[in-house]
Amino acid sequence: MLEQLIKIDKGATENLKDQIKQSISVAILDELIVLDKPIPSSRKLSTALKVSRQTVMFAFEELVDDGYLISKERKGYFVNPSILSGRAMKPSKPKLRNDETSSPQWQQRFTKEPSKQINILKPSDWQKFPYPFTSGQIDPKTFPIAEWRECSKQALNVLAVNDWTSDTLDADDPQLIEQIQQRILPRRGVWAKPEEILITVGTQNSLYILSNLLAGNGRKIAMENPGYTDARNIFDIHFDHVIPQPVDKGGIVVNSQLGDVDYVYVTPSHQWPTSVTMPIDRREKLLAKAEQEDFIIIEDDYEIETNYIEEPVAALKSLDDNGRVIYMSSLSKFLAPGLRMGFMVGPKALIDEARALRRLMMRHPPLNTQRMTALFLSRGHYESLINRLWRIYKSKWHILTEAIERYIPSNEKLPINGGTSCWVRGPNNLDCRILQKLAKEHGILIELGDIAFSQQIKPKNYFRIGLTVIPEHKIVPGIKLLGQLIQDITLR
Ligand SMILES: Cc1ncc(COP(=O)(O)O)c(C=O)c1O
Known part of the structure; x- marks a missing residue:
């Protein structure tokens, strides 16, 4: 038995x-x-x-x-x-009637139904596919296991355990704040005081906290269209008005439509999903517009340091003299998205409120993870990891961009200088959902493009191709095969 x-x-x-x-x-x-x-x-x-x-x-x-x-x-x-002993007894009384009339009517109780939102889907079994052009994941083989193990051991010594076992109510690990302040932000041209930094459970969490804090009373937020699906979904359930703002080869278009908004969400380093980098003159124009129209910019610097043909452009926040930019980023792109380690930088008054709100949600992100991350950063492992992955990604990116140009019909040429994915416009009569399904049957994973658009009737001929997990030697055969499938579908 x-x-x-x-x-x-x-x-x-x-x-x-x-x-x-x-x-x-x-x-x-x-x-x-x-x-x-x-x-x-x-x-x-x-x-x-x-x-x-x-x-x-x-x-x-x-x-x-x-x-x-x-x-x-x-x-x-x-x-x-x-x-x-000490366990609750199994109930002995007869179970209550369990039929439709007595069970709660959950649908009528929901004031929000986030499960109905169109969302990014990432197959968890991507490793089984020969051509996983999945984006937003890292290859576990590139994770710095030895270094992370050494930091987790260190985070388990008695002194460190004394630090992180207590619940600090709303405070973060000062060692992590210091590492972010001294090692991560200056690389992006951002200088901040400790009280201007909040640790979050990733950018997703930063966006949620901010929205919860800043939305309401008819406030309007503008965001890039096409733009980051997760951000739009978060804004949609908080703000009364989410204004789609067009994107061109320089990122978000700065025009009179921004005259009537309270917040503008942008991804200037590599616009999501197109990967275009916002040039310096557009950044200055956006900041000037923010000043003129009195709006706040939310800068999502999610993909730091993945420029391969030009020097990295400093963050928009680095140009911000008047505290108009709220900056956020995370360690998801290089270390591991599963760690959920993010941070937000803004004026102290905002960070104080965000911290108080975060306390209501979760008190603080787990302090043992914060300490391990602090140790990892303090020993210089993060910089080495960035350098190592940068070389890997750079090589893949060149191969990928050339293969797309060669094998994918009707691609639009965007002025991109890096990133970890490519945005592809297929022929006008392509339906990315049909392509995604057919590609999967042939062992190729791609990401849908329609989910990036806010309009009801979405363009169907766009899709995204990620490079972080696909083995380099699989890129050309995978893209060639994808190109053939596109031809099969569109020339039918
Ligand atoms: C535009 C954008 N922002 C932020 C993130 C990172 O989110 P998080 O820090 O919550 O993992 C991603 C991840 O794919 C992204 O695409």
Whole structure:
């Protein structure tokens, strides 16, 4: 019986002993093992599970140490009844009627339905595809495991543990603030005081906090169109008016439409999704317009330092003398998006309110992750990582841009100098959804372009191709095949 409850997966990341421990402890807590009889012997279990007897023995011994089992001499191992004490009793009264009329009408209670928004989808099994032109992910093989391990060990020493086990209510790890202030921001031309920096759970979280703080009372926000889908979705559920502003080869167009807005959200370093960089004169024009019309600029500097043919352009924030730019970025693009490590920079008055609001949401992002990240930055590992990935991405980017020009019909030439993805305009009669489906059947993953547009009737012939996870040697064959599929679809 017990052997049937133990799930073993020899390909799992957890070792066999831990898998056995886990299954037995769950079975004990679910009261699936009788208390007054010994559990099957290690010999019996090892034969049934096809693992070594020693592995089972180790699992039993640790379960004894953890208080799940007790060992009785010459009788075997038994469930320790005290592990089950203090648990809530299963309800004995008959269950209430469970039909349509008695269960809550959830649809009528929702004041927002974010699940209905059109969103970016990234297949989690991209690694199984031969041509994953997925964007926004990193290749786990490039993650600096040894360096991160060393920092996590350091974050576990007694002094560090004293620092991060307490809940600080709303404060961040001062060491991380210092590293961001001294190492990350100056590279972008941004100088900030510690009290002007807030750690967030990624740019997504920064945008959410800001929207929650600044929207309402009929306030208007303008954003690039095409523009970042996640940002639009966040703005849509907070602001009464989200104004789509056209994008050209210099990024967001600065015109009279911006005369009537309170906020403008932009991605100047590499406009999402086109990847064009906003030139300096456009930046100055935008800042002057902000001054003239009294609006605030939200700068999402998500893809720092991925220029391959020109020097990186300093952040818009670096030109901001009057505190009109709220700057945000994260470590998602180079370190790992799964870490959810981001930050926001703005005037102290704004950061104070954002911090107070963040406290209501989550108090603060986990302090152990903040400390590990601080250590990682302080040892210079982040700069080395950027340099290493920059070389890899640069090489892939040249191959990718050339392949697109050669094999994708009817591509529009944009003045791009880098980024981690390419925005492609296919022939006018291309439907990116049909292409995405067909491409997937041929092992190619691409990202839909229509999700970037705000209008009801969206252009269908755009799509995005990411370069971060695709192996370099797969780029040309993948793009060639994609080009053929586009021809097949559009010349039908
Ligand atoms: C435009 C834009 N902003 C921000 C981010 C990063 O978001 P986060 O920091 O929440 O991972 C991305 C990630 O793909 C992005 O495309």
